[in-house]
Structures are given as structure tokens and as C-alpha cells.
Amino acid sequence: MDRVLVLDFGSQYNQLICRRVRELEVYSEIVRCDLPAAEIRKRNPQALILTGGPASVFARQAPAPDPAIFNFGIPVLGICYGMQIIARMLGGTVTRSGVREYGHARFRRTGSRLFAGLPESMAVWMSHGDSVMRLPPGFTKAGSTAGLAIAAMADEPRAIYGVQFHPEVEHTARGRDILANFLFRVARCRPGWTMRSFIAEKTREIRETVRSGRVLCAVSGGVDSSVLAALLRRAVGPGLVAVFVDNGLLRRDETTAVRRLLGRRLNLHVVDARRRFLARLARVTDPERKRRIIGHEFIRVFEAEARRHGRVRFLAQGTLYPDLIESRSAFGGPSATIKTHHNVGGLPAKMKLELIEPLKELFKDEVRRLGRALRLPAALLNRHPFPGPGLAVRILGEVTAERVRLLQEADAIFISGLRRAGLYDKVWQALAVLLPVQSVGVMGDERTYENAVVLRAVTSSDAMTADWARLPDEFLARISNRIINETRGINRVVYDISSKPPATIEWE
Numbered sequence: 001m002d003r004v005l006v007l008d009f010g011s012q013y014n015q016l017i018c019r020r021v022r023e024l025e026v027y028s029e030i031v032r033c034d035l036p037a038a039e040i041r042k043r044n045p046q047a048l049i050l051t052g053g054p055a056s057v058f059a060r061q062a063p064a065p066d067p068a069i070f071n072f073g074i075p076v077l078g079i080c081y082g083m084q085i086i087a088r089m090l091g092g093t094v095t096r097s098g099v100r101e102y103g104h105a106r107f108r109r110t111g112s113r114l115f116a117g118l119p120e121s122m123a124v125w126m127s128h129g130d131s132v133m134r135l136p137p138g139f140t141k142a143g144s145t146a147g148l149a150i151a152a153m154a155d156e157p158r159a160i161y162g163v164q165f166h167p168e169v170e171h172t173a174r175g176r177d178i179l180a181n182f183l184f185r186v187a188r189c190r191p192g193w194t195m196r197s198f199i200a201e202k203t204r205e206i207r208e209t210v211r212s213g214r215v216l217c218a219v220s221g222g223v224d225s226s227v228l229a230a231l232l233r234r235a236v237g238p239g240l241v242a243v244f245v246d247n248g249l250l251r252r253d254e255t256t257a258v259r260r261l262l263g264r265r266l267n268l269h270v271v272d273a274r275r276r277f278l279a280r281l282a283r284v285t286d287p288e289r290k291r292r293i294i295g296h297e298f299i300r301v302f303e304a305e306a307r308r309h310g311r312v313r314f315l316a317q318g319t320l321y322p323d324l325i326e327s328r329s330a331f332g333g334p335s336a337t338i339k340t341h342h343n344v345g346g347l348p349a350k351m352k353l354e355l356i357e358p359l360k361e362l363f364k365d366e367v368r369r370l371g372r373a374l375r376l377p378a379a380l381l382n383r384h385p386f387p388g389p390g391l392a393v394r395i396l397g398e399v400t401a402e403r404v405r406l407l408q409e410a411d412a413i414f415i416s417g418l419r420r421a422g423l424y425d426k427v428w429q430a431l432a433v434l435l436p437v438q439s440v441g442v443m444g445d446e447r448t449y450e451n452a453v454v455l456r457a458v459t460s461s462d463a464m465t466a467d468w469a470r471l472p473d474e475f476l477a478r479i480s481n482r483i484i485n486e487t488r489g490i491n492r493v494v495y496d497i498s499s500k501p502p503a504t505i506e507w508e
Contacts, residue, residue: 002187002192004187007049008031017051025194026191027193040066041072050083057130078160080164084130096130105148116185125165210239213313215240215313217241224320225318226376227318227359229242231358250391280297281294282398282399318359319360321360363464364463365461406451409483427469429458433507449491450491452491452494465499
């Protein structure tokens with residue numbers, strides 16, 4: 001099938017570009033921004049997209065693509081930094097003194113195949129400081145904003161384009177149409193990448209990797225690992241060893257719920273490791289240390305299970321792209337580390353099992369689509385995301401059995417309340433966070449000095465950006481009263497109204 005390569009210049013949201021292309025049923029993959037032209041040619045792409053990124057083209061070691069890509073004769077689209085590096089490399093002028101734009105802007109297009117059939121004026125999303133001030137030879141201006149003379153450029157004969165705004169984000173109203181024009185009008189791509197084709201491709205890859213071996217699948221009961229287990233069962237059949245680890249950091253009654261949801265589908269092996277994990281986390285307060293400890297302990301438990309089941313060579317994890325992009329650049333680009341995920345940067349350097357991560361280029365909503373294609377039940381696929389390190393990264397400060405109990409109680413009241421109010425499926429994710437502070441309260445005419453809990457609920461489509469959910473006041477008041485009245489040790493409840501960015505969905 002036709003393939004589009006996305007050259008990674010380090011934007012935290014460059015995977016959105018890849019995702020938007022796949023939504024249009026054209027296969028795309030992310031590669032290093034400096035991948036040699038010979039390697040790019042081997043992959044036979046139909047088009048190239050250069051992403052945005054945090055660097056300036058004036059930086060001493062500004063990332064740049066192999067110049068030979070502009071001589072391939074295939075369409076190229078540069079976004080934000082991608083536009084600037086194209087302009088600089090092909091003889092245009094980029095300046096630091098241009099107008100800085102961040103947020104919404106009004107874009108006025110001129111003639112170009114890139115904007116064919118679109119309104120003359122469109123809402124777009126900007127995030128840049130450097131600007132293109134003089135076009136490279138052969139280019140024409142394709143659009144502008146009130147503060148930026150050159151907001152888009154085009155070399156129509158060579159099919160090389162640049163846009164200063166971000167068509168991949170939802171804030172650019174016609175961004176999908178712009179990308180569709182690039183793919184279908186300019187690059188002449190043929191749609192054909194679907195979840196059915198993904199299943200066929202990954203099934204083949206897994207079988208070629210595992211051959212006659214066995215795979216231990218880390219099952220948490222969440223959407224990602226459950227979909228992964230279903231995919232593995234299709235690929236290796238009886239070669240699948242599904243293991244669920246109760247690390248003492250799960251939601252209340254989670255082991256029972258997982259048995260109910262997956263017991264009939266998988267021969268699930270449950271490991272009680274509660275004491276082990278809590279002992280290793282004693283007196284640890286730094287969130288990065290928590291993640292690394294939990295990642296290491298999971299691997300050691302899985303290695304022990306592999307020995308117990310015999311001839312298990314591979315470990316499969318339900319790692320997704322947001323896990324990778326926040327932990328490190330998933331494809332070797334210059335993306336910044338936001339936080340270490342226990343199943344990415346938190347893994348030990350030396351492992352006795354070989355890692356398989358078939359879902360690592362998918363977003364959560366794509367995994368749910370994959371689960372539906374694999375015919376998993378809606379009750380499982382609609383569960384909210386839950387972090388691999390569990391409640392350890394929702395307990396700020398030291399993790400103890402008593403603090404876990406407090407958070408489990410508060411979380412259970414919040415989640416069950418959302419379900420009863422018909423709000424659970426209207427938010428992307430909801431959680432409770434136990435703070436490392438105590439506050440003064442009054443209960444039964446007596447002074448209390450107890451713990452504070454934060455409630456958080458967000459709306460999102462991909463977990464890369466999120467907004468806080470506007471839950472009804474009366475609902476929040478009812479849940480707050482229940483948590484304080486029913487959970488001994490908590491006397492204050494607050495609601496988090498931060499978006500992502502600048503915050504993250506989880507607190508640690």
C-alpha cells in the first residue's frame with residue numbers, strides 16, 4: 001500500500017500528523033528527521049511530511065533532513081519548523097525578528113493545490129517564533145495571517161509546500177482537509193490502511209518473530225493489554241501465557257473485576273505481588289524513582305513467571321505511543337522527555353525476555369477501534385485509562401498500605417458516582433489523587449487534621465491534549481460529601497481544572 005513518511009523534528013505532537021494521515025486510510029510511519037536519503041528511498045514513500053519541533057533553525061545543531069530528499073521528485077510538506085527548515089535549506093530567509101504567534105489565528109489562502117476547495121479564510125493554530133521572511137527561489141506565497149506575511153508557501157512544479165500553522169491539531173478547523181489535499185490531490189495516494197489491514201500486518205509480524213516460541217503477555221485488565229492479548233491469541237494461539245500481577249497498587253476490587261472480564265477469554269494466571277511492590281516503594285517519594293522501581297519489579301515478576309511456565313522467550317506489553325513520546329522520542333527524534341513510563345524508560349537495562357510491543361504506534365482511540373475489530377466487549381473497551389504504575393503515581397509522596405487504602409476508597413466513590421450519574425462515558429478519564437498534605441477540618445464539632453484528595457476528570461480524543469471536564473456542581477458536591485463522610489482519614493476534596501498542556505493528565 002502507499003506509504004507516507006513523517007520526519008520527526010521533535011514536536012510533542014508529531015504523532016498527531018501520523019495519526020491524521022492514517023485516519024485518511026493512508027499508511028504512515030515516523031522516522032528520524034536525519035534519516036539518510038538512501039534509507040528513505042528504500043522505503044519507497046509516496047510523500048514526506050516534515051514535522052514541527054522545539055528547535056530554532058538558528059541553533060548551532062539545528063536538526064535538518066538530508067538535502068537529497070528535495071530531489072526525489074515526490075511531494076514534501078513542511079509544518080511549522082518543517083516549513084522554516086525547507087525555506088532555509090532551499091535559499092529563502094528565516095528571521096528571528098518575525099511576529100511571535102501562539103494560539104488561534106486567521107489564515108487567508110491564495111491559490112495552491114494544498115488549499116483547493118477550502119474557504120478563503122480559515123481558523124488555524126499557530127505556535128512559532130521564527131518566521132519565513134523571504135521565499136526560496138521557485139516558491140510562491142500561498143497564504144498569510146494578520147501578523148505574518150508568509151504563513152504558507154508552495155513550489156507547485158516540484159510539489160514542495162510549507163505551512164507555518166499546525167493542520168494536525170483540532171484547533172485548525174480545516175486541517176484534515178488540508179492534509180487530504182496533500183495526500184490525494186498532490187501525492188495521489190490511494191487509501192487502504194484500516195484496522196483490518198493492521199491486524200493482518202501485526203499478526204504476520206508476531207508470527208515471524210515468535211515462530212514456535214511462547215509469549216508472556218502482561219495483562220492489567222485495561223483496554224491496551226486486553227486488546228494486545230486478543231491480538232496475540234489470534235497470532236500465536238496456545239503459545240500465549242497471560243499473566244495478571246496484583247501489585248497492591250490497583251483500584252479497589254480490581255482483581256475480581258479482571259477475572260470477570262477476561263476469565264472466559266484467557267487462561268489468566270494471577271500473581272499476588274502486593275507485599276513485594278509495597279516493600280520496594282517504602283520511603284520513596286520521587287515520581288521517577290517510583291516508575292523505575294515499579295518497571296523493574298514487573299520485569300522480575302514476569303521473568304519468574306516465564307521460568308515457571310517454561311520455554312517462554314518473549315514478553316508482550318500494551319505500550320502505546322503516548323507512553324513513548326512522553327518518555328523519550330519513540331523514533332530517535334529530538335523530542336523532550338516529559339515523564340518516564342514504567343514500561344518504557346522504567347525498564348531495566350538487562351532483561352531475560354525479549355520485548356514485543358505491537359501497539360506502540362497507536363493512540364488510545366485507535367486501540368479501541370482495534371478492539372472492536374477483534375470483537376472485544378464494549379464494557380472492556382470503554383474502561384478509562386489506568387496508569388501501569390497504578391495508584392503509586394496518584395499518591396504524591398510516600399506509598400504505604402494505608403495511603404493506598406485511602407485513595408482506593410476515594411477513587412471507588414468517584415468512579416461509581418460517575419457511572420450512576422451517567423457521566424462515566426462522557427469523560428475520557430477520571431481519577432483521584434492523594435496529596436502529601438493535611439488540612440484542618442471540623443467534624444462532629446471536633447477539630448480534624450486529615451488528608452486532602454484531588455478529583456480530576458478530562459475530555460480528550462487521544463490523550464496528547466486534554467481539557468478539564470465541566471462536571472455538574474451538584475454532582476461534585478455530592479461526591480465530595482460522600483468521600484469525606486465515608487472515608488475515614490480524608491477531610492478535604494478539591495477539583496483539578498488544569499488542561500493538558502500545560503499540565504499532564506496524571507499528576508506524576
